[in-house]
Amino acid sequence: MTTVTADDARLDxxxxxxxxxxxxxxxxxDFTSVTEKVCGLVERPRPPRAxxxxxxxxxxxxGVMFAMIGYLIFTGVGVWGVNNPVGWGWAIVNFVFxxxxxxxxxxxxxILFLFRQKWRTSINRFAEAMTIFAVVCAGVFPGIHVGRVxxxxxxxxxxxxMEMWPNxxxxxxxxxxxxxxxxxxxxxxxxxxMIPDLATIRDRARTRVRQVIxxxxxxxxxxSNRQWLRYERAYLLLAALATPLVLSVHSVVSFDFAVSQLxxxxxTIFPPYFVAGAIFSGFAMxxxxxxxxxxxxxxxxxxxxxxxxxxxxxxxxxxxxVGYSYSIEFFIAWYGGNAYxxxxxxxxxxxxxxxxxxxxVTCNVLAPQLFWFKRCRTTPWIxxxxxxxxxxxxxxxxxxxxxxxxxxDFLPSSWGYYSxxxxxxxxxxxxxxxxxxxxxxxxxxVPMVAMAEVKSVMRESTVEAHALGDYWGDxxxxxxxxxxxxxxxxx
Amino acid sequence: xxxxxxxxxxxxxxxxxxxxxxxEFEGVPPLLEAAEKVRDAGYRKWDCHTPFPVHGLNxxxxxxxxxxxxxxxxxxxxxxxxxxxxxxxxxxxxxPFLISGKPLFSLPANIPVSFELTILFSAVTAxxxxxxxxxxxEWYHALFHSPRFRRATADRFxxxxxxxxPRFDAEATRAFLESLGGSPVxxxxxx
Numbered sequence: 001m002t003t004v005t006a007d008d009a010r011l012d013x014x015x016x017x018x019x020x021x022x023x024x025x026x027x028x029x030d031f032t033s034v035t036e037k038v039c040g041l042v043e044r045p046r047p048p049r050a051x052x053x054x055x056x057x058x059x060x061x062x063g064v065m066f067a068m069i070g071y072l073i074f075t076g077v078g079v080w081g082v083n084n085p086v087g088w089g090w091a092i093v094n095f096v097f098x099x100x101x102x103x104x105x106x107x108x109x110x111i112l113f114l115f116r117q118k119w120r121t122s123i124n125r126f127a128e129a130m131t132i133f134a135v136v137c138a139g140v141f142p143g144i145h146v147g148r149v150x151x152x153x154x155x156x157x158x159x160x161x162m163e164m165w166p167n168x169x170x171x172x173x174x175x176x177x178x179x180x181x182x183x184x185x186x187x188x189x190x191x192x193x194m195i196p197d198l199a200t201i202r203d204r205a206r207t208r209v210r211q212v213i214x215x216x217x218x219x220x221x222x223x224s225n226r227q228w229l230r231y232e233r234a235y236l237l238l239a240a241l242a243t244p245l246v247l248s249v250h251s252v253v254s255f256d257f258a259v260s261q262l263x264x265x266x267x268t269i270f271p272p273y274f275v276a277g278a279i280f281s282g283f284a285m286x287x288x289x290x291x292x293x294x295x296x297x298x299x300x301x302x303x304x305x306x307x308x309x310x311x312x313x314x315x316x317x318x319x320x321x322v323g324y325s326y327s328i329e330f331f332i333a334w335y336g337g338n339a340y341x342x343x344x345x346x347x348x349x350x351x352x353x354x355x356x357x358x359x360x361v362t363c364n365v366l367a368p369q370l371f372w373f374k375r376c377r378t379t380p381w382i383x384x385x386x387x388x389x390x391x392x393x394x395x396x397x398x399x400x401x402x403x404x405x406x407x408x409d410f411l412p413s414s415w416g417y418y419s420x421x422x423x424x425x426x427x428x429x430x431x432x433x434x435x436x437x438x439x440x441x442x443x444x445x446v447p448m449v450a451m452a453e454v455k456s457v458m459r460e461s462t463v464e465a466h467a468l469g470d471y472w473g474d475x476x477x478x479x480x481x482x483x484x485x486x487x488x489x490x491x
Numbered sequence: 492x493x494x495x496x497x498x499x500x501x502x503x504x505x506x507x508x509x510x511x512x513x514x515e516f517e518g519v520p521p522l523l524e525a526a527e528k529v530r531d532a533g534y535r536k537w538d539c540h541t542p543f544p545v546h547g548l549n550x551x552x553x554x555x556x557x558x559x560x561x562x563x564x565x566x567x568x569x570x571x572x573x574x575x576x577x578x579x580x581x582x583x584x585x586x587p588f589l590i591s592g593k594p595l596f597s598l599p600a601n602i603p604v605s606f607e608l609t610i611l612f613s614a615v616t617a618x619x620x621x622x623x624x625x626x627x628x629e630w631y632h633a634l635f636h637s638p639r640f641r642r643a644t645a646d647r648f649x650x651x652x653x654x655x656x657p658r659f660d661a662e663a664t665r666a667f668l669e670s671l672g673g674s675p676v677x678x679x680x681x682x
């Protein structure tokens with residue numbers, strides 16, 4: 001075992017040396033070069049050709065989605081595969097899938113912030129963006145599956161001439177409040193985090209149009225310390241509020257199922273199981289986006305192998321939690337002694353949807369086990385391949401939960417097999433178009449790395465005298481800022 | 492860096508009332524030392540401008556904590572109250588209807604919506620409160636006249652002292668700032 005030197009750590013920051021913290025930004029970067037690299041992506045006159053191709057494909061798919069939604073609204077829900085007994089089909093599956101993906105963004109931005117996991121700074125901006133775009137995609141599905149879309153506003157508690165109010169004892173209404181609060185708070189958190197970086201773009205803008213647009217968005221931010229003080233306090237408060245919020249959102253989503261009486265749904269494990277699954281799928285999506293992003297946009301020194309490795313570890317941990325939940329569901333189905341519950345689970349694994357069930361288990365439980373090996377955690381293509389499998393598996397998880405329980409409930413005479421129609425499939429595929437359209441616009445017009453936050457974890461951002469005993473407790477670079485007795489700082 | 496090319500004297504030609512002085516530092520350590528000196532000199536209307544929040548600077552500047560958390564607490568309590576009151580009044584008083592034999596109002600069933608409204612009110616207050624206390628949006632500010640100041644959001648550190656500070660003296664303050672070891676002092680004018 002050789003000793004890890006500072007030079008090794010600068011090249012490969014996945015090495016563990018307890019005597020010093022691994023650097024979070026690699027290479028010879030300073031504040032200037034980080035600003036140049038991140039702003040350069042937004043400021044270049046035109047993006048690479050690949051961006052245009054991806055954008056064209058995404059916009060076309062978005063068009064397909066809206067065409068399908070139009071067809072649905074003008075024709076009726078009969079164009080979907082839903083029928084008795086399966087009254088909840090792909091729309092609810094897609095909704096849970098997309099909301100779950102969003103959760104990793106909040107986890108990275110809020111929970112890791114509270115835990116002082118500073119490596120989050122390189123990835124939190126686009127993880128948060130991913131959250132918002134995923135919630136947008138998620139919001140489409142409940143919006144259209146209510147049937148009469150034009151009266152969807154009835155879900156809001158507003159005084160009306162019918163003199164009726166929504167039923168607040170229904171989990172579906174809790175969902176309305178949870179998801180809309182989540183969408184708004186995520187957007188506030190994202191925008192607030194972006195204000196200092198928008199000010200950077202404003203100050204570097206060379207054209208009048210950019211100055212005006214980014215100037216308006218930056219709200220006149222001047223980086224004043226008195227502003228930073230309140231800004232940081234507000235950021236901490238938002239993180240502390242977003243943390244229970246994100247846990248509540250997927251818990252409430254799981255109540256949609258768990259509060260009903262249906263075998264396979266009526267279980268108390270659902271809230272934690274759904275939250276773990278949401279974080280699992282969301283981290284997989286962040287990684288799926290981060291690997292190509294750092295490749296195409298030259299951000300390998302900011303989104304380092306250590307970041308990828310940390311995400312892989314979280315995917316392994318949450319994937320194992322999900323696997324544990326699957327087994328506990330089976331155990332309780334047997335141990336609970338309820339014949340309907342028992343049948344529902346045996347039928348999941350061996351019945352007509354066994355193909356979906358085993359796809360789910362393979363993708364969610366077996367695939368992430370590769371991350372026990374460091375080579376798999378640090379090789380980008382393996383990482384990305386596993387993460388895509390996880391995303392597929394997590395979609396199937398929601399499909400299995402939703403459809404198997406509905407298709408075979410208490411009364412065998414009402415059982416039936418569910419198949420989607422082309423409208424279901426194209427709407428879902430189109431929602432990826434919407435997601436990627438928004439994401440591509442984001443990487444083109446907004447700084448995709450939180451520059452101010454990355455700078456604050458760089459070694460130049462602190463000095464020994466102030467860092468020691470500091471709440472933030474980051475160790476200064478021993479070579480760069482050595483304080484001489486005279487108080488002079490040597491470069 | 493194009494901003495670096497701008498000369499410090501460029502804005503000295505501007506007409507108008509003196510807003511204050513601006514001095515630039517290259518890194519965090521000199522900024523912290525200079526901030527302590529400005530604090531000890533007794534100035535009140537002054538500030539540091541940094542591309543990221545510099546830890547230790549609040550102590551070095553001697554600024555007091557913000558009252559934002561109290562506003563957020565108040566908003567959270569309001570949100571919880573509004574949530575419970577709304578559900579009680581709408582479902583148990585104004586339009587009572589029995590569904591699945593559930594009680595018209597019971598805490599377990601009414602917690603999720605109350606909780607979400609608590610978070611909603613608090614989060615919106617944290618965001619808007621931060622803006623209001625920081626006097627944002629403030630699209631015009633005298634400091635934006637300084638081309639040099641554009642690097643405050645990128646890679647340079649600044650101290651500004653406003654002319655309306657009671658201790659401000661055009662000559663003495665300039666000499667004091669010159670002694671801090673930053674760049675030559677720049678005059679910032681209104682308009």
